[in-house]
Amino acid sequence: MIKHFINLSDFDAETLKEILKNAHNLKAQKFNPPQLFKGLSLAMMFDKLSTRTRMSFDVAMKQLGGHTIVMTQNDMQLGGAESIESTAKVMSRYVDAIMIRMSEHDKMEELARHATIPVINAMTDKSHPCQIMADIMTIEEKLGSIEGKKVAWFGDYNNVTQSFVDASAKFNFEFTAAVPEDIAADKPNTTSDAITAAKDADVIVTDTWVSLGQDGKAIEKFWPYQVNAELMAHAKDTAIFMHCLPIHEWEEVTEDVAKSSASIIYDEAENRLHVQKAILAYCLSETGVSI
Numbered sequence: 001m002i003k004h005f006i007n008l009s010d011f012d013a014e015t016l017k018e019i020l021k022n023a024h025n026l027k028a029q030k031f032n033p034p035q036l037f038k039g040l041s042l043a044m045m046f047d048k049l050s051t052r053t054r055m056s057f058d059v060a061m062k063q064l065g066g067h068t069i070v071m072t073q074n075d076m077q078l079g080g081a082e083s084i085e086s087t088a089k090v091m092s093r094y095v096d097a098i099m100i101r102m103s104e105h106d107k108m109e110e111l112a113r114h115a116t117i118p119v120i121n122a123m124t125d126k127s128h129p130c131q132i133m134a135d136i137m138t139i140e141e142k143l144g145s146i147e148g149k150k151v152a153w154f155g156d157y158n159n160v161t162q163s164f165v166d167a168s169a170k171f172n173f174e175f176t177a178a179v180p181e182d183i184a185a186d187k188p189n190t191t192s193d194a195i196t197a198a199k200d201a202d203v204i205v206t207d208t209w210v211s212l213g214q215d216g217k218a219i220e221k222f223w224p225y226q227v228n229a230e231l232m233a234h235a236k237d238t239a240i241f242m243h244c245l246p247i248h249e250w251e252e253v254t255e256d257v258a259k260s261s262a263s264i265i266y267d268e269a270e271n272r273l274h275v276q277k278a279i280l281a282y283c284l285s286e287t288g289v290s291i
C-alpha cells in the first residue's frame with residue numbers, strides 16, 4: 001500500500017502517535033542522525049513561497065542520507081501543457097516520494113491517485129498537516145501531553161485551523177477557534193467571542209489573517225481577535241503562545257507577546273525538521289526504511 005501523508009483525518013490515532021514518537025526519538029539523535037534514507041530521493045514541488053517547509057524537508061532528507069530535488073511552478077511543465085496524471089506517472093519513475101505545496105487540495109489528491117510513490121501534503125488551501133504534527137510535538141515537549149489540553153485559536157479560519165480541527169479528534173484535545181461571526185457561522189469548533197475562547201487556555205495560537213494568495217484581503221474584522229497581552233491574561237498562567245510563521249508584524253499578534261517567555265515559536269519552527277524526518281520515514285517504509 002502506498003503511504004501518502006495528505007489528510008490527518010485519513011489516519012488512525014495510533015499511526016499519528018507513532019510518527020510523533022519517532023520524531024521525538026529522531027530529535028534526540030539530531031547530532032548523530034541514523035542514515036535511514038541512503039540512496040532515496042525526494043521531489044519537492046512548490047506553487048507558493050516557503051521558508052520553513054522547504055528547508056526542513058530538504059535538511060531532513062539530507063541529514064538522514066537521502067537526496068532532494070526542488071522544483072517551483074516556474075521550473076515544471078505541470079501547469080503548462082502537461083497533465084497532473086502524466087506528471088505523477090513520470091515522477092514516480094525517478095524519485096521515491098513527492099512532497100508538494102499546491103493550492104488546490106483536489107489536484108493534490110489527483111496527483112496522489114496517479115502516483116505510484118507516496119505524496120506528502122506540504123500545504124494546500126485546505127490543510128497543513130505537517131505543520132500541526134510539529135505543533136503537537138512542541139506542545140508535548142512543553143506541556144507533557146496534548147491530551148485534554150485546551151487549545152484556543154484566534155483570527156482567520158484557514159488551512160492551519162482545519163488541520164488543528166482534524167488533529168483534535170485524533171489526539172483528544174479541546175480546540176476552539178475564535179473567528180469573526182460571518183466565518184464562525186458555517187464552521188465547526190468556533191466562537192465569535194475571543195475572551196471566551198482564551199479563558200483558561202493552555203495554548204494560544206494564531207496565524208496570519210492574509211494567507212498566501214489572498215493579497216488585498218480586508219483585515220478590519222480580525223482586529224478583535226488579535227493576540228495581545230490583554231487576551232493572554234485570560235489564559236492559564238502557564239499558557240504558551242504558538243504561530244506557524246511567518247508573522248505579519250504586528251497584526252495577528254503584538255510584538256510583546258511574540259517575543260515573550262510564553263512564546264515558543266522558534267521551537268515550533270525547529271520541530272518542523274524533526275517531524276518531517278518521521279513523516280518521511282513513515283511514507284518511505286515501503287522502500288524498506290525502518291526505525
Ligand code: CP
Pocket residue numbers: 049050051052053054123131244245246
Ligand atoms: N509554517 C510554514 O509552513 O512556513 P513556510 O510557508 O515558510 O514553509
Ligand code: NVA
Pocket residue numbers: 158159160207208210211212244245246
Ligand atoms: N495560512 C498560511 C500558512 C502559512 C504557513 C498560508 O496559507 O499562507
